[in-house]
Amino acid sequence: MEILVLNGIVNGLIVGGIYALIGMSLTLLYGVLRIVNFAHGEFVIGGSFLAYALFSNLGLAPLFSLPVAALSFFAMGWGAYYLLLPRLQKSDDPEIMSFLMMYGVSIALAAVMLLIFEADSRSIDYSFTPISMKVGPIYVSTARIVAFGIVIVLAAALTWFLFRTLPGKALRATIMNPEAIKIVGVDVVKLSAFAFALASAIAGVTGVLVALVFPAFNPFSGAEYSIIGFIVVVLGGLGNPLGALLAGILYGLAEQLATVFLPQAMAPIVGFGILVAVILIRPTGLMGWRAQR
Amino acid sequence: MATETPVLELRAVDVAYHGDIRILQGMSMAVRPGKITGVIGPNGAGKSTALRTLYGLLKPVAGDVLVDGEVVTGMPPWRFIERGISLVPQNRSLFNELSVEDNLQLACWSFRRDKARVAEALERAYAQFPILKDRRTQYAGAMSGGQQRFLELGRALALQPRAVLLDEPTAMIAPKLAAEIYEFIHGLPKQGITVLLVDQNVRQCVRVADHVYVLELGRNKIDGSASDFTKDADLRNLIAEWVDYRIDA
Numbered sequence: 001m002e003i004l005v006l007n008g009i010v011n012g013l014i015v016g017g018i019y020a021l022i023g024m025s026l027t028l029l030y031g032v033l034r035i036v037n038f039a040h041g042e043f044v045i046g047g048s049f050l051a052y053a054l055f056s057n058l059g060l061a062p063l064f065s066l067p068v069a070a071l072s073f074f075a076m077g078w079g080a081y082y083l084l085l086p087r088l089q090k091s092d093d094p095e096i097m098s099f100l101m102m103y104g105v106s107i108a109l110a111a112v113m114l115l116i117f118e119a120d121s122r123s124i125d126y127s128f129t130p131i132s133m134k135v136g137p138i139y140v141s142t143a144r145i146v147a148f149g150i151v152i153v154l155a156a157a158l159t160w161f162l163f164r165t166l167p168g169k170a171l172r173a174t175i176m177n178p179e180a181i182k183i184v185g186v187d188v189v190k191l192s193a194f195a196f197a198l199a200s201a202i203a204g205v206t207g208v209l210v211a212l213v214f215p216a217f218n219p220f221s222g223a224e225y226s227i228i229g230f231i232v233v234v235l236g237g238l239g240n241p242l243g244a245l246l247a248g249i250l251y252g253l254a255e256q257l258a259t260v261f262l263p264q265a266m267a268p269i270v271g272f273g274i275l276v277a278v279i280l281i282r283p284t285g286l287m288g289w290r291a292q293r
Numbered sequence: 294m295a296t297e298t299p300v301l302e303l304r305a306v307d308v309a310y311h312g313d314i315r316i317l318q319g320m321s322m323a324v325r326p327g328k329i330t331g332v333i334g335p336n337g338a339g340k341s342t343a344l345r346t347l348y349g350l351l352k353p354v355a356g357d358v359l360v361d362g363e364v365v366t367g368m369p370p371w372r373f374i375e376r377g378i379s380l381v382p383q384n385r386s387l388f389n390e391l392s393v394e395d396n397l398q399l400a401c402w403s404f405r406r407d408k409a410r411v412a413e414a415l416e417r418a419y420a421q422f423p424i425l426k427d428r429r430t431q432y433a434g435a436m437s438g439g440q441q442r443f444l445e446l447g448r449a450l451a452l453q454p455r456a457v458l459l460d461e462p463t464a465m466i467a468p469k470l471a472a473e474i475y476e477f478i479h480g481l482p483k484q485g486i487t488v489l490l491v492d493q494n495v496r497q498c499v500r501v502a503d504h505v506y507v508l509e510l511g512r513n514k515i516d517g518s519a520s521d522f523t524k525d526a527d528l529r530n531l532i533a534e535w536v537d538y539r540i541d542a
């Protein structure tokens with residue numbers, strides 16, 4: 001039993017790290033751009049398929065796919081911003097419109113992935129040597145350990161960027177007071193394009209990690225990650241990147257520990273249970289920040 | 294007498310927030326260089342809306358915005374800053390969970406890579422408002438209302454603007470401090486800074502301004518030199534009626 005619990009904790013941290021990255025990028029998008037990105041999960045799975053394609057066609061190991069995913073998704077995000085956003089801004093209620101628009105994008109992206117990769121579940125047939133490592137009394141796959149290391153580096157880098165650099169502070173400032181950021185003379189169109197590109201890049205990189213950590217993915221897996229992302233965003237407080245980091249890890253822990261104590265089929269219900277509890281008890285999120293609107 | 298080209302001008306603008314309710318209707322306003330231009334009018338007259346339009350935060354549905362006589366309708370706010378114009382809006386415009394210094398740094402965004410110039414701008418704000426220097430590592434949101442106002446003023450002036458647009462700079466500020474702020478505003482033209490001052494405090498506004506616009510329900514009601522307003526008893530009574538405030542009180 002203790003071993004199982006320990007297993008649950010270790011895997012919860014690893015999976016939670018992935019959820020944290022998804023949540024951080026999603027909350028950044030919402031905070032800075034007021035975009036409810038329903039297609040975020042497809043962005044993530046797109047990263048998984050990129051790593052899959054690079055490995056099966058070029059033999060490129062997933063670790064080398066990381067920078068490729070980061071750069072290509074950054075560029076795609078930048079382009080997508082200038083394509084989609086001017087249309088959104090014309091609407092009377094851009095927030096609701098963004099939801100509908102990104103829902104459409106999500107369906108379109110899933111369809112494109114279906115066309116290219118077909119509906120079968122895929123996994124990357126790549127293994128590290130040794131294939132697993134001993135962590136205390138339990139064995140953890142090396143791929144998961146490597147992925148976790150990358151998650152920590154990325155989360156730390158993102159936090160450093162947001163809290164220690166001027167462009168990062170500008171992004172947070174936009175979340176705090178979207179009108180004031182215009183008043184002090186920041187070109188918000190450029191800053192928003194950057195935020196969209198950054199969030200896309202994080203999603204793409206997270207997708208590569210998903211391919212390392214989870215057994216398989218298919219063109220429809222995206223929806224699941226979008227939903228987990230939204231739960232994490234709400235748990236962490238809307239537009240609160242540090243909250244999302246914490247919430248992602250807690251959610252991962254809860255999910256993995258639930259599989260220890262409850263039947264497998266109950267695991268997703270635990271996530272929603274937490275969400276409902278937080279909404280009822282602390283609607284501003286775990287960290288209790290007011291929703292900065 | 295040939296009038297100088299206004300630094301900023303609204304020419305017969307109509308402005309709407311949502312849909313087609315036009316909050317401003319055919320409004321015109323000129324900000325004369327080196328002078329203090331006052332704007333008064335009852336609540337909801339459209340004073341703030343006019344200011345936001347003059348700064349590119351709102352785009353008129355009709356009419357034009359001009360900078361130095363050049364039509365710039367639709368230009369985004371950051372370009373106004375580039376052209377030496379800053380705004381201190383009516384609502385708090387600080388980033389509460391960033392430090393005082395970070396708030397000032399963000400105002401230097403357009404030249405953020407020029408470290409020397411940024412340092413100089415910060416020094417200027419600190420010299421003008423020493424309290425900001427003492428509090429520079431504190432969260433902006435943790436300061437008192439008056440101190441926050443100083444930070445907003447310091448932030449706007451740190452960039453050495455040619456013109457500042459001030460929207461009710463003394464609202465909700467203790468009378469003693471308010472008097473200091475009016476003194477400060479009064480001195481700005483001597484530093485070569487043109488001022489557009491929106492105020493509910495009609496008496497103070499008329500006292501420091503050179504030229505005053507009175508707005509009502511999104512339209513120009515009347516405008517004239519400040520001396521007209523203080524001398525002309527009819528005008529005074531008229532304003533007292535509209536604005537519910539007596540200049541000679």
Ligand SMILES: Nc1ncnc2c1ncn2[C@@H]1O[C@H](COP(=O)(O)OP(=O)(O)OP(=O)(O)O)[C@@H](O)[C@H]1O
Nearest residue numbers: 310311316334335336337338339340341342343383
């Ligand atoms: N964001 C907004 N959305 C919709 N309508 C608005 C908005 N801001 C202001 N208005 C409307 O525009 C009109 C003018 O408002 P404005 O703030 O310009 O008035 P004001 O003269 O500055 O008033 P006050 O003295 O109270 O500051 C008001 O009727 C107000 O309801």
Ligand SMILES: [Mg+2]
Nearest residue numbers: 340341342383
């Ligand atoms: Mg106002």
